[in-house]
Amino acid sequence: MVNGYDGxxxxxxxxxxxxxxxxxxxxxxxxxxxFYADPVEFARGAGVYLYDASGQPYLDAYNNVPSVGxxxxxxxxxxxxQLATLNTHTRYLTDGLVSYAERLLATHQxxxxxxxxxxxxGSEANDLALRIARHYTGGTGVIVTxxxxxxxxxAVAELSPSLGTGVPLGPHVRVVPAPxxxxxxxxxxxxxxxxxxxxxxxxxxxxxxxxxxSDGVRPDPAGFLAPVTDIVHQAGGLYxxxxxxxxxxxxxxxxxxxxxxxxxxxxxTMGKPMGNGLPIAGLVxxxxxxxxxxxxxxxxxxxxxxxxxxxxxxxxxxxxxGEDLAANAADTGAYLKDAVTRLxxxxxxxxxxxxxxxYVGADVTDPATGAPSGDLAAAVVNGMRDRRVLISAxxxxxxxxxxxxxxxxxxxxVDQLAAVLGEVLAGLAxxxxxxxxxx
Amino acid sequence: MVNGYDGxxxxxxxxxxxxxxxxxxxxxxxxxxxFYADPVEFARGAGVYLYDASGQPYLDAYNNVPSVGxxxxxxxxxxxxQLATLNTHTRYLTDGLVSYAERLLATHQxxxxxxxxxxxxGSEANDLALRIARHYTGGTGVIVTxxxxxxxxxAVAELSPSLGTGVPLGPHVRVVPAPxxxxxxxxxxxxxxxxxxxxxxxxxxxxxxxxxxSDGVRPDPAGFLAPVTDIVHQAGGLYxxxxxxxxxxxxxxxxxxxxxxxxxxxxxTMGKPMGNGLPIAGLVxxxxxxxxxxxxxxxxxxxxxxxxxxxxxxxxxxxxxGEDLAANAADTGAYLKDAVTRLxxxxxxxxxxxxxxxYVGADVTDPATGAPSGDLAAAVVNGMRDRRVLISAxxxxxxxxxxxxxxxxxxxxVDQLAAVLGEVLAGLAxxxxxxxxxx
Numbered sequence: 109m110v111n112g113y114d115g116x117x118x119x120x121x122x123x124x125x126x127x128x129x130x131x132x133x134x135x136x137x138x139x140x141x142x143f144y145a146d147p148v149e150f151a152r153g154a155g156v157y158l159y160d161a162s163g164q165p166y167l168d169a170y171n172n173v174p175s176v177g178x179x180x181x182x183x184x185x186x187x188x189x190q191l192a193t194l195n196t197h198t199r200y201l202t203d204g205l206v207s208y209a210e211r212l213l214a215t216h217q218x219x220x221x222x223x224x225x226x227x228x229x230g231s232e233a234n235d236l237a238l239r240i241a242r243h244y245t246g247g248t249g250v251i252v253t254x255x256x257x258x259x260x261x262x263a264v265a266e267l268s269p270s271l272g273t274g275v276p277l278g279p280h281v282r283v284v285p286a287p288x289x290x291x292x293x294x295x296x297x298x299x300x301x302x303x304x305x306x307x308x309x310x311x312x313x314x315x316x317x318x319x320x321x322s323d324g325v326r327p328d329p330a331g332f333l334a335p336v337t338d339i340v341h342q343a344g345g346l347y348x349x350x351x352x353x354x355x356x357x358x359x360x361x362x363x364x365x366x367x368x369x370x371x372x373x374x375x376x377t378m379g380k381p382m383g384n385g386l387p388i389a390g391l392v393x394x395x396x397x398x399x400x401x402x403x404x405x406x407x408x409x410x411x412x413x414x415x416x417x418x419x420x421x422x423x424x425x426x427x428x429x430g431e432d433l434a435a436n437a438a439d440t441g442a443y444l445k446d447a448v449t450r451l452x453x454x455x456x457x458x459x460x461x462x463x464x465x466x467y468v469g470a471d472v473t474d475p476a477t478g479a480p481s482g483d484l485a486a487a488v489v490n491g492m493r494d495r496r497v498l499i500s501a502x503x504x505x506x507x508x509x510x511x512x513x514x515x516x517x518x519x520x521x522v523d524q525l526a527a528v529l530g531e532v533l534a535g536l537a538x539x540x541x542x543x544x545x546x547x
Numbered sequence: 548m549v550n551g552y553d554g555x556x557x558x559x560x561x562x563x564x565x566x567x568x569x570x571x572x573x574x575x576x577x578x579x580x581x582f583y584a585d586p587v588e589f590a591r592g593a594g595v596y597l598y599d600a601s602g603q604p605y606l607d608a609y610n611n612v613p614s615v616g617x618x619x620x621x622x623x624x625x626x627x628x629q630l631a632t633l634n635t636h637t638r639y640l641t642d643g644l645v646s647y648a649e650r651l652l653a654t655h656q657x658x659x660x661x662x663x664x665x666x667x668x669g670s671e672a673n674d675l676a677l678r679i680a681r682h683y684t685g686g687t688g689v690i691v692t693x694x695x696x697x698x699x700x701x702a703v704a705e706l707s708p709s710l711g712t713g714v715p716l717g718p719h720v721r722v723v724p725a726p727x728x729x730x731x732x733x734x735x736x737x738x739x740x741x742x743x744x745x746x747x748x749x750x751x752x753x754x755x756x757x758x759x760x761s762d763g764v765r766p767d768p769a770g771f772l773a774p775v776t777d778i779v780h781q782a783g784g785l786y787x788x789x790x791x792x793x794x795x796x797x798x799x800x801x802x803x804x805x806x807x808x809x810x811x812x813x814x815x816t817m818g819k820p821m822g823n824g825l826p827i828a829g830l831v832x833x834x835x836x837x838x839x840x841x842x843x844x845x846x847x848x849x850x851x852x853x854x855x856x857x858x859x860x861x862x863x864x865x866x867x868x869g870e871d872l873a874a875n876a877a878d879t880g881a882y883l884k885d886a887v888t889r890l891x892x893x894x895x896x897x898x899x900x901x902x903x904x905x906y907v908g909a910d911v912t913d914p915a916t917g918a919p920s921g922d923l924a925a926a927v928v929n930g931m932r933d934r935r936v937l938i939s940a941x942x943x944x945x946x947x948x949x950x951x952x953x954x955x956x957x958x959x960x961v962d963q964l965a966a967v968l969g970e971v972l973a974g975l976a977x978x979x980x981x982x983x984x985x986x
Contacts (some may be wrong), residue, residue, distance in 0.1 A: 143639065196610065223573075271844065409668065
């Protein structure tokens with residue numbers, strides 16, 4: 109795992125941390141990996157800061173789930189009020205669910221009447237989108253990118269190559285190279301569709317994160333997805349835009365990543381920032397797709413669309429509108445990208461910087477060889493953590509710095525991040541590399 | 548769907564209700580079915596009552612999710628406090644997650660060291676259990692009961708026969724008759740395991756709800772599952788106890804339904820009542836199963852085990868202990884089963900009554916033919932709704948009254964329910980049957 113804690117280094121940790129990690133390993137097991145060589149325990153969060161037990165602030169430039177800021181009072185108040193009043197499932201009538209669905213649908217353009225369905229996680233949303241696509245097309249084939257991540261249910265894990273070789277891809281899954289200079293992305297998709305057909309597998313869907321986050325953040329040039337939709341439709345499949353990471357105004361200029369490309373997907377999934385940390389996720393899609401599926405297959409998600417999670421989601425929209433966070437994501441995002449680009453110009457290890465709004469990726473390369481260096485990226489991430497700024501890394505080689513803060517991130521926070529990143533880069537230039545963490 | 552609203556009858560509804568239903572159908576589509584011939588809109592809930600907009604109370608004898616009672620102040624307070632303090636994912640250290648996992652594990656006996664993993668929904672928990680079973684056994688085959696329901700992800704929907712023929716079962720899935728008098732359940736499981744083997748499919752798991760809820764509530768005689776575990780293990784599979792409906796002291800005498808049978812499952816999944824409506828679910832299992840899976844496959848669920856949902860789950864355990872709800876489930880459950888059994892003795896339509904704790908099922912049959920009658924059960928359910936008592940129906944024919952109230956249900960609530968049920972049954976006996984709702 110990128111940026112994972114290595115238990116072999118436990119000896120260097122404070123006794124209380126070591127003991128909690130031991131209890132954690134006993135009770136939760138090996139799937140529960142921690143971030144950082146020196147794991148962090150947080151006591152509280154507010155705005156774009158997390159605080160440890162001793163009150164030290166950490167600048168959060170990583171977490172997109174608390175999208176409107178940690179512990180935002182408007183969300184806390186809305187959840188508390190709803191929880192004290194009513195929380196039940198969607199087989200009774202409630203106005204809140206319908207109003208929120210209408211509000212959400214108004215942010216999308218799918219080229220015709222659309223409907224919404226609610227789940228609790230992005231994994232469930234992608235799993236449901238896949239079920240709908242298979243139901244509609246009669247196919248099973250899926251095309252994804254080389255280091256895609258779409259979730260952890262059985263059906264979406266087997267089309268998430270970033271989970272590694274421990275999770276084999278399904279025989280109905282084809283991967284295409286991530287979009288990059290010199291890659292003819294649309295041609296790769298056409299090739300994969302033809303290959304599925306040649307194997308007797310009918311295409312159900314092309315599924316992609318609209319910012320290609322786990323592929324190392326690949327937003328540009330906006331518009332390159334337009335020819336892909338045509339190819340997918342001609343091959344009989346649906347275009348599913350995975351907006352779990354790229355949605356809810358993260359890109360600043362648009363509510364949804366697919367809108368940057370000027371396309372109208374058949375289905376759009378969403379999740380992480382939707383309820384500022386309350387488990388709510390879902391999808392929207394063309395009416396005939398959802399209605400046809402619902403009529404035949406039914407679908408009921410006990411907690412999906414419950415009044416408390418919907419209250420959180422509605423409060424998130426209130427805050428995004430009320431605090432004009434889209435404009436902030438565009439403005440601060442540009443300032444952030446500029447700041448990192450300036451550091452890259454002066455650093456032998458920092459290469460290309462890519463980003464849209466408050467989602468920035470920066471390549472870390474070994475200055476000796478020019479090759480992607482996950483070890484050096486981990487050194488940067490851990491160096492920043494030691495200076496109390498939280499980022500992580502992504503991409504197939506784990507060498508892309510992942511900077512993805514809550515949306516209220518301001519210029520002063522960029523300045524703090526840039527100062528610390530500059531310090532860490534300068535430190536790296538002047539010393540022998542630390543040993544890399546275990547894979 | 549059992550107890551589903553039939554849109555053809557909209558003309559009889561108040562205009563405001565009709566308008567909300569129309570907006571709902573436009574925004575959410577056909578998967579979002581409503582309960583009852585005359586759908587209910589609730590404004591608030593408290594204890595075992597839900598209230599409509601005009602303040603009329605409805606006795607809730609259906610909802611097991613608000614397990615410690617609607618809007619319980621201890622849960623509301625715990626969630627509000629945690630949400631105002633910190634809500635983040637499990638890759639930072641937090642004591643709350645570890646302490647809750649330890650507390651949960653202490654309620655289970657799996658015959659050796661065990662670990663816990665957290666998801667957001669019961670569907671995700673069953674999906675994960677299946678992934679773990681497949682990883683450990685190398686098999687894919689699954690045995691379930693004839694009208695089982697295990698969730699809505701692609702992988703568990705295809706082993707949930709109760710979803711109907713619109714969702715085909717997987718080729719690796721075998722169904723066995725539900726436990727009933729005259730059914731040799733263990734022999735059926737052995738037969739299914741042999742059939743899978745003969746088809747070249749290796750068994751991964753036997754998966755069953757420990758109260759067989761959607762099969763019509765089949766708790767007795769406690770102990771009949773014991774030989775099944777041996778058969779499943781001999782066939783190379785794992786025993787997965789689905790406690791999403793039957794767990795958290797619902798049966799009164801035990802924390803978990805499997806414990807009534809004196810067995811030690813390999814994996815146990817749980818969900819619905821875990822956070823009193825906050826989306827939290829999960830599983831526990833033998834350490835080597837979870838640890839092996841986590842090492843190879845990894846697993847990270849963004850919202851799974853977050854501090855807010857864990858605070859809700861811990862508060863639920865506090866209330867169950869503090870208000871002695873297990874003893875209440877046993878005591879009131881017995882009183883409830885007696886009351887319904889007495890009504891059955893006097894009613895030509897009410898047959899066998901089955902139950903454990905606060906989960907009671909009662910067969911409704913056509914007095915003319917003695918056959919199971921889903922139409923008559925729907926008439927009972929809707930008749931009770933019109934008198935403001937909420938129950939539903941279940942079972943393959945939809946003819947089993949499903950009485951499954953929040954755990955603080957008291958004798959006076961049973962008296963209210965029994966009076967209304969008696970009234971509805973008496974009314975049915977003296978009139979022509981209403982037309983049945985659409986399937």
